[in-house]
Amino acid sequence: MSSVEITKETYLNWYEAMLLMRKFEERAGQLYGQQKIRGFCHLYIGQEAVLAGAMSVLGPGDSMITAYRDHAHALARGMTANEIMAELYGKATGCSKGKGGSMHMFSKDKKFFGGHGIVGGQIPLGAGVAFAEKYNGTSNVNVCYMGDGAVRQGALNETFNMAMLWKLPIIFVCENNGYAMGTSVARTTNMVDIYKIGLGFDMPCAPVDGMDPVAVHNAMDEAVQRARKGEGPTFLEMRTYRYKGHSMSDPAKYRSKEELESYKAKDPIEVLKKVILDKKYVDTAWIEEIDQKVKEIVDESVKFSEESPWPDSSELYKDVYAQENYPFIRN
Numbered sequence: 001m002s003s004v005e006i007t008k009e010t011y012l013n014w015y016e017a018m019l020l021m022r023k024f025e026e027r028a029g030q031l032y033g034q035q036k037i038r039g040f041c042h043l044y045i046g047q048e049a050v051l052a053g054a055m056s057v058l059g060p061g062d063s064m065i066t067a068y069r070d071h072a073h074a075l076a077r078g079m080t081a082n083e084i085m086a087e088l089y090g091k092a093t094g095c096s097k098g099k100g101g102s103m104h105m106f107s108k109d110k111k112f113f114g115g116h117g118i119v120g121g122q123i124p125l126g127a128g129v130a131f132a133e134k135y136n137g138t139s140n141v142n143v144c145y146m147g148d149g150a151v152r153q154g155a156l157n158e159t160f161n162m163a164m165l166w167k168l169p170i171i172f173v174c175e176n177n178g179y180a181m182g183t184s185v186a187r188t189t190n191m192v193d194i195y196k197i198g199l200g201f202d203m204p205c206a207p208v209d210g211m212d213p214v215a216v217h218n219a220m221d222e223a224v225q226r227a228r229k230g231e232g233p234t235f236l237e238m239r240t241y242r243y244k245g246h247s248m249s250d251p252a253k254y255r256s257k258e259e260l261e262s263y264k265a266k267d268p269i270e271v272l273k274k275v276i277l278d279k280k281y282v283d284t285a286w287i288e289e290i291d292q293k294v295k296e297i298v299d300e301s302v303k304f305s306e307e308s309p310w311p312d313s314s315e316l317y318k319d320v321y322a323q324e325n326y327p328f329i330r331n
Contacts, residue, residue, distance in 0.1 A: 004057050004221050006214060008281045014213045015276060015287075017055065018048035018269050019294050021072040024081055027298050028071065028088060032248045036305075037088045040117075041102045044072040046243040049268035050175055051076040053216025054143060057224050061138065063111035065126045066145035068103035069175075070115040073145065077112040079105070085301035091308035098311045099319070120146065120153030123172070127159045130170035130233075141169040141227040143220075149180025151194055160201045160235070167232035171223045172198075174235070175210065177242040182254045198235035210240030211268045 087094030105115040126144030198205025223234035245252035
């Protein structure tokens with residue numbers, strides 16, 4: 001049974017949040033093409049329901065950690081479009097002071113702990129955050145996101161073992177978009193049902209329709225309840241799809257146009273829009289108002305980033321060590 005009810009407001013919040021993720025990512029892609037954004041850039045377009053359905057369950061005390069496809073996760077946790085876009089630009093006003101770029105978003109206040117460039121590197125770190133919550137006696141949970149490629153890392157097996165042994169309050173979420181970089185799941189394993197990895201650790205696990213925020217909400221709600229009760233982790237395989245290549249340098253020629261179009265036909269934002277209109281929660285005027293609101297937020301983030309200063313060279317060696325916490329570290 002769901003402990004967090006899905007209401008009219010939930011649907012409307014989902015629509016606005018998902019639309020902001022989509023439009024922000026589309027603009028980021030355009031800016032990358034204009035060389036305003038440099039380095040790597042991995043877009044989240046198509047996967048928005050995975051985050052929307054989770055955010056309607058999680059509280060402000062809960063934390064999140066993910067891989068390098070992280071712009072939308074940062075938005076979902078409540079970070080501003082301004083600080084995220086400025087980080088993409090490499091500006092001093094970015095959430096990581098312009099030092100992290102696309103793959104290393106971070107916010108202590110929002111309990112968003114990255115953005116990690118190393119494949120699978122965030123998995124043991126997420127367990128560490130969950131261990132700290134249990135050690136401190138809180139009811140907070142950590143949600144650790146990973147891609148379908150990261151589940152092949154050895155660190156996952158070690159982490160799953162410890163998480164179950166210590167009954168850590170963590171939800172491991174595999175965002176299975178079908179391709180690890182350009183390699184389909186079927187080409188890397190004979191067990192394409194990724195959620196079944198949890199069975200080897202006696203960890204509660206399940207597949208979830210990652211294109212449906214309702215399905216995501218319900219699965220996450222059950223997992224969060226279990227974690228808060230001290231019953232340990234859950235492993236959820238969110239079956240989703242990315243419309244773009246692995247990164248901006250990937251033309252995605254390894255998949256057919258027919259496959260791409262079949263997923264776009266059930267686009268989570270368009271499906272959600274139809275639902276809220278059919279239920280008469282809103283009219284088309286509200287849709288247009290939110291569309292304009294989101295456009296203005298994204299436009300403002302670009303303006304803010306363009307006008308923001310570059311980091312000073314004196315910042316180069318700052319934030320490398322936290323000396324106030326580790327007095328044994330010397331210059």
